[in-house]
Every structure is written in structure tokens, then in C-alpha cells.
Amino acid sequence: xxxxxxxWQNWGRSEKVRPQAVEYPRTAEAVQRxxxxxxxxxxxxxxxxxxxxxxxxxxxxxxxxxLAYLSGLVSVDADRSYVTLLAGTRLHQIPQLxxxxxxxxxxxxxxxxxxxxxxxxxxxxxxxxxFGGIATQVVGVTLVTADGEVLVVNEQENTELLPAAxxxxxxxxxxxxxxxxxxxxxxxxxxEQPESLxxxxxxxDARVAATDHFEFYWFPHTDRAMTKTNTRLPADAPQHPLPxxxxxxxxxxxxxxxxxxxxxxxxxxxxxxPAINRLSVKLWGDREFTDSxxxxxxxxxxxxxxxxxxxxxxxxxxxxFEAVQALVRERRWRISFxxxxxxxxxxELWMSTAHGRASGYIAVHRYWRDDPxxxxxxxxxxxxxxxxxxxxxxxxxxxASVLRERYPRFDDFVAVRDRLDPDRMFHNxxxxxxLGE
Numbered sequence: 001x002x003x004x005x006x007x008w009q010n011w012g013r014s015e016k017v018r019p020q021a022v023e024y025p026r027t028a029e030a031v032q033r034x035x036x037x038x039x040x041x042x043x044x045x046x047x048x049x050x051x052x053x054x055x056x057x058x059x060x061x062x063x064x065x066x067l068a069y070l071s072g073l074v075s076v077d078a079d080r081s082y083v084t085l086l087a088g089t090r091l092h093q094i095p096q097l098x099x100x101x102x103x104x105x106x107x108x109x110x111x112x113x114x115x116x117x118x119x120x121x122x123x124x125x126x127x128x129x130x131f132g133g134i135a136t137q138v139v140g141v142t143l144v145t146a147d148g149e150v151l152v153v154n155e156q157e158n159t160e161l162l163p164a165a166x167x168x169x170x171x172x173x174x175x176x177x178x179x180x181x182x183x184x185x186x187x188x189x190x191x192e193q194p195e196s197l198x199x200x201x202x203x204x205d206a207r208v209a210a211t212d213h214f215e216f217y218w219f220p221h222t223d224r225a226m227t228k229t230n231t232r233l234p235a236d237a238p239q240h241p242l243p244x245x246x247x248x249x250x251x252x253x254x255x256x257x258x259x260x261x262x263x264x265x266x267x268x269x270x271x272x273x274p275a276i277n278r279l280s281v282k283l284w285g286d287r288e289f290t291d292s293x294x295x296x297x298x299x300x301x302x303x304x305x306x307x308x309x310x311x312x313x314x315x316x317x318x319x320x321f322e323a324v325q326a327l328v329r330e331r332r333w334r335i336s337f338x339x340x341x342x343x344x345x346x347x348e349l350w351m352s353t354a355h356g357r358a359s360g361y362i363a364v365h366r367y368w369r370d371d372p373x374x375x376x377x378x379x380x381x382x383x384x385x386x387x388x389x390x391x392x393x394x395x396x397x398x399x400a401s402v403l404r405e406r407y408p409r410f411d412d413f414v415a416v417r418d419r420l421d422p423d424r425m426f427h428n429x430x431x432x433x434x435l436g437e
Contacts, residue, residue: 008064009081010051011113012306013368014395019064026069027143028150028176035174035425036148038063044425047174049088049115052395054307056430057170065174067115069226073097074177082139084179087117095294102235103182106295107131107213112298117175122393123167123353123360126297127342128213128230129314132354136347138166143173146425154179158189163409164416167349169392171431172420185235188213188296190228192285197225201318208314208343213297217338218321221274224281226338239292243244256302258283263303263367266336269367307336308376309363310388311353314343317360320386324362327378335375337365350409353389363394392434400436403416 009016025031038045067088074084091112107126125133140154153165213230242393266273340363344354364370364379390396404410
């Protein structure tokens with residue numbers, strides 16, 4: 001199905017484009033037809049999932065492939081706990097698809113609106129130093145390449161390409177299905193509470209090492225950290241989920257409605273940010289519960305924002321975080337959104353931000369109506385000085401000349417790109433900047 005292009009924009013309203021055409025493929029064969037037809041017309045192709053990336057990675061000036069209808073469960077290999085999903089399947093749909101088989105995703109991020117193909121292609125991750133990002137769970141992908149052919153990459157076919165294709169930035173082809181290695185279903189015991197920021201920083205190495213999943217948020221202009229500690233338990237462990245009314249108060253009333261009011265107010269009157277942040281620390285968090293893993297990992301994020309996130313060598317996290325603190329203080333900025341800090345295991349995926357090193361992630365946010373440029377540019381300078389690599393789906397300014405130095409397998413990835421897409425059918429301005437022409 002093809003429609004003439006209207007204006008597409010991403011969730012954070014940081015990117016927009018008017019595609020020449022929009023198509024809604026429902027099968028791999030339909031994707032093939034779209035790619036071949038676009039090539040015959042001399043048009044480039046980009047597939048999109050949930051449009052949740054803040055960068056221009058999914059911008060499609062030519063043909064935009066909307067994968068919402070390419071969704072659902074393809075197959076389950078129960079012996080190996082391998083599950084194949086169509087590319088457009090949203091992360092929040094996966095738990096229900098896996099439940100009949102007693103399986104779960106090994107780890108997830110804190111937002112579950114993305115598609116599985118978009119999540120792996122941008123390096124989406126959660127937290128926990130014994131776990132990698134979502135792409136590390138990938139054991140196979142099926143791509144439609146620039147010549148319209150289907151390329152299977154898994155443990156039996158084209159295996160040498162898996163470290164590139166599992167996190168391919170959308171540069172190698174259009175993903176039509178993804179096979180992930182799942183784990184037996186489990187529950188999480190969650191403790192969310194405000195703590196002294198200084199105390200958290202003093203104990204950060206021990207906390208991260210001792211906990212399955214640990215992260216914290218810092219509201220600028222306060223001395224408190226909002227910590228999240230999740231401990232994995234067997235599926236048959238007693239569950240004590242949040243009461244429905246209490247969850248609604250925390251996630252909808254406070255986390256969405258009141259936070260929206262706070263962001264709108266600080267947008268109009270930035271001087272109110274310190275007082276509002278101090279109030280937010282008192283209202284948010286401070287709860288304990290046990291629930292299914294996916295219900296604990298994901299949180300509701302309805303207030304629109306823009307984000308930049310950098311992955312750092314884990315040993316540099318505290319120093320980089322304290323540099324951001326000092327920056328906000330010295331510039332006298334008024335920042336309403338919290339700074340988020342998470343951690344992951346190192347991996348061997350060529351374009352993974354955690355390639356070859358255990359990593360800590362520092363993410364900064366601005367309300368979508370606030371101009372993030374000055375804040376993000378200054379934070380980016382700090383992150384690059386501490387060896388940072390930018391999240392592919394979150395705002396940054398680095399280009400191929402800098403990124404090549406930060407990724408040991410950068411040229412290997414570009415060589416695969418050159419082989420699979422010599423005419424750059426799947427490129428756009430963002431990919432030209434980060435990978436080179």
C-alpha cells in the first residue's frame with residue numbers, strides 16, 4: 001500500500017521530513033517490492049518503527065517504509081529459547097507474545113514503545129553490568145538488501161555478518177524479522193527511593209557490581225538521587241505489584257500530569273526550576289514492589305522531551321557526572337529534566353556503544369519546547385573528553401572522522417555497508433554524517 005507523503009516527524013519533534021512516498025508493507029515480499037521499485041525510480045528508502053529516535057537516523061526524504069503492519073510472532077524454538085519476531089513488533093507487545101511459552105526478554109530499557117528492529121538498530125539498552133543492550137540478545141536477522149534480495153544472517157548463514165547486522169543503524173538493509181535469545185520468565189523486586197546523591201556516588205562501584213539492575217536520576221539543583229534497584233527472582237516468586245490506584249497516582253498523576261505542568265511552568269519561568277525539582281524529589285519514587293520483569297523495566301514517558309546520551313568507560317562515569325553537575329552550577333542554567341545514569345556489560349557488536357568495554361551511560365534531557373543546544377553542546381564536550389560514544393538514536397553532533405577513532409571495528413562495518421549498499425539506497429543525511437559517504 002502506498003500513500004503520497006505527508007510530513008513525518010519523530011516523537012521528540014527534533015526531526016521532520018516530507019517523504020516522496022509512504023508505504024505500509026505487511027510481508028517481506030512487500031518490502032522487496034518496495035525496495036526494487038524505489039531503486040528503479042532512483043529513490044532512497046528508509047524504514048521506521050515507532051519514530052522514537054531523537055536523531056535523524058530514520059529520516060526518509062525518498063520512500064518511507066512504515067513497518068507497523070509487519071508485526072507479530074513468527075516462530076519459537078523452545079529448545080533454545082529463540083524467538084523470531086517481525087521487525088515492526090513493538091517492545092510492549094512482546095511480553096504477551098512470549099507469555100504462553102514461559103519466556104521473557106533478558107533485559108529491556110525503560111521505554112517500551114520502540115519497535116524491535118528500531119531498538120536494536122539504534123543500540124537501545126537498559127541497565128545492569130551483567131547484561132548488554134537489546135542488540136546483544138539478537139541471534140539472527142533477515143534483511144532485504146539494496147538489490148531487493150533477502151539476506152539471512154544467523155548462526156548458520158552469513159554468521160560473520162552478525163556483529164554488524166545485529167546493530168546495523170539501518171545502513172545495511174531493511175530488517176524484516178529479528179530472532180532473539182530469550183530467557184525463562186522472571187520477576188523483579190524493585191526498590192525505588194530518594195537518597196543522598198553524595199552517598200550514591202561514594203558507593204557507586206559497589207552498588208553497580210552487587211545489583212542486577214541499578215540506575216539513578218539526579219534532578220539538577222538538588223542534592224538527592226532517585227535510585228532504582230531491581231533484583232531478579234524466579235517466575236514463581238511471590239508477586240506484590242503496585243496497587244492499581246497507587247500506580248495511577250505515581251505514573252499518571254505525578255509522573256505525567258504534574259510533570260507536564262512543571263515543565264510548562266519552567267519553560268515560561270525558568271527561575272522556578274530549582275524549587276520545582278526539589279518538590280519533584282519529594283513526590284517521585286519511594287516505593288517497593290515485585291512484578292513481572294517487563295512491568296518493572298518499562299515506565300510511562302508521556303511528557304515530550306529531547307535527549308542526548310553518551311556511553312563512557314565505566315570507570316569515568318563519576319568524574320563525568322560531577323563535571324556535568326559543575327557545568328550546570330557554573331552556567332546558572334535552570335534545568336527541569338533529570339540526568340539519568342545507567343550501566344551495561346561490554347559486548348563485541350561492531351557499532352555498539354559498549355563495544356569492548358563495560359559502560360556507564362549519562363543521559364541529559366530537555367523539555368521539547370526548550371532549546372537544548374547550549375546545554376547539550378556543553379555536556380557533549382565533557383562526554384567526549386571522557387571517552388564517550390553517543391547513542392545512535394539520541395542527539396549528538398559527532399561525525400565519521402571522530403567516530404572512526406572511537407570504534408575499533410568502524411572500518412569493518414563501513415566495508416560491509418559498502419558491499420551491501422554500494423549506491424547508498426538506505427542512506428540519509430544522518431548516516432552520511434556518522435558513517436561517511
